[in-house]
Amino acid sequence: MADSSFFDELRDNSLVKAEIVAQYFWAWAKVIIKTAKKGSNKIAYIDLFSGPGRYQDGSKSTPLLILERAIADPDMSQMLVTLFNDKNSNHTQSLKQAIASIPDIGRLRHEPIVLNKEVGEEIFQAIQQINNNVPTLFFVDPWGYKGLSLKLIRSLIKGWGCDCIFFFNYNKINPGLNNPKVKEHMNSLFGQERVNVLQPELKLMSPEQRELTIVNAICKALEEVGGSHVQDFCFKNAKANRTSHYLIFVSKSRIGHSIIKDIMGRKSSIFDQGVPSFEYNPAPAIQLSLFDIKPPDELENMLLDEFAGKTLTMLEVYNQHHVGKRYIKKNYKQALLKLEAEGKIITNPSKRTENTFGDSVEITFLPK
Template sequence: MATTSFFDEQKEQSLIKARIVEKYFWAWAKVIIPTAKKADSTIAYIDLFAGPGRYKDGSNSTPIKILESAIANPDMQNMLVTVFNDVDAANVSSLHEAINLIPGIESLKYKPQVINNEVGENIVNTFNERKLVPTLFFVDPWGYKGLSLQLINSVVKNWGCDCIFFFNYNRINMGLSNAAVEEHMNALFGKITADQVREQLKTLNPQERELTVVEAICEALKEMGGEYVLPFRFKHENGKRTSHHLIFVSKHVKGYKIMKDIMANESSEQNQGVPSFEYNPATYRQPLLFEFYRPLDDLEEMLLDKFADRTITMQDIYEQHHVGRRYISKNYKAALKNLEAKGNIAADPPVNKRRKNKGETTFADSVKVTFPPKQ
């Protein structure tokens, strides 16, 4: 797939993608660094499809932004190891040049490694044979070659290792029915799942196809051990069709919560304060994705059902319920305030004993909520 036009200018979706990765890298590093310090360990950022470093309009791509973040932080200056790879020798040369021009690049203890390899079985085997230091792994291929469950699992298998990957939905959608690239599709989904998806797609409309494909990838990642999987969709510029999906994979709920807040803030719209994560409404055929599209009104009913006849804090309600759903902490607080106002729950301390912020009564994490028995 030609990459020239992709790097002519930084389009809005590329900017949002880079911002999500950069924000998560910063938050991830701040969480990981204290533990890594105690273990006298480094941390790492690996990008196997790094590109040329800059767009032709002069704007920085993700590798440069990551290195700039590291230069701005004394701990990262001393602890961060970076590896950037691209199969295109011209991209590698351009990235080398762009990195060397970054102000303060010499302050990094570990010089960025820029390599020129094809991503495939050899790299997977290398990662599988090693116990990796805490690593944020970014995978942004131009198509699908090299993108596999084994590649992602080879990194996230270790403590502190998370993966963010960005893929072209339309190319994968077409690839599933193309015998010439069957091997690549089987690597991405796993052969059994890929065969099941191929069969399902025969009778589905375009929207159902997309939801089925993304659902299958998410479930395959979870089966491989990536317990926390969070998808985010990018539409074409006309807003009518999907162009790409970004999927986050982690084994730790803390990373999931951090990324969820970042994706929520980058969502282009909200419904009742619930972020869209840029997806169209899902159907019951895709239960994992459907949970991302239930409105705030439904959250109230879910909470009354889930926690019936229990007394539990707001924080514990959130912790026990939010995984696999698009609701964030403030949505739970809004739902509980609504239920309290309707007299459907009892809160301790009650509304008249809680502090106010800008005229609004707060609902702190420590507030205890008593739910009625099921009707």
């Protein structure tokens, strides 16, 4: 059973996590709804480890944020199907009460489903009944790692418009990778072959190298099961300034990746010349994230090298270059504005509102 104190001890982290998921859901839904109207006329949100309705400090959990936003939107209130599950009966009872107390909950065409089950075959059957040809955002937030696997993630994102955001508990997974008692869980999460390679490598690494290697490994594993677009976001423990966990987004959608990247970038606690760390720290330290964050002038040089002699729109430059890097769209626009001022690129139109760089602006990179 999950430690219920989690919902008290990690208040700040939990709030940021809930905001990221809720903000992405809204942006995702706005993109998906137009196409969904032509098909099933439904979109879905499914949370497999939903927790209680509220945290100990009274903050609303993700299910409440999702439902309240849906009620206020005419399309969403008629299209949204929700399923919330938690094996802790105290959590599901709390969630049911919190949902029932939401003003105007009756405006939702589809009544929220709350289940009290282990994540397994019964849950999968319930999911299939809901998301058959229905675009779905899945949130998977286990306390540890039990129930989380590559097989599960592959099954969740296989349909059109299906994205997944999940909780990657680094604090527990890090020691678990060299613990024979949980080898089966690690194999299901990373793949047995990858675990066999990781185990001897990790023993020789510093804590920083170890963390980077583990995160890169899970991202690679997700790509191999169909998640062509993966984005991670780190949460630090304020008391020890150590990594607690990650929130990881996985999707087949380029647009979804761009949306979540901007949302996570804005939630970062640390910025280096406008470049986000993709890290939330309740008590930020002076040093930057352990990940390599290159300043904007490095981005300018990278663009000049990669696109020399080519003509593309700003959006094409961003889409072709940002995957796997810590830059957000704002960083690209700032870099291109500087290159334009230095005469290193030619833009069309060249006359625009000052300090703006629209997605459709055409850029010609001069040959080297």
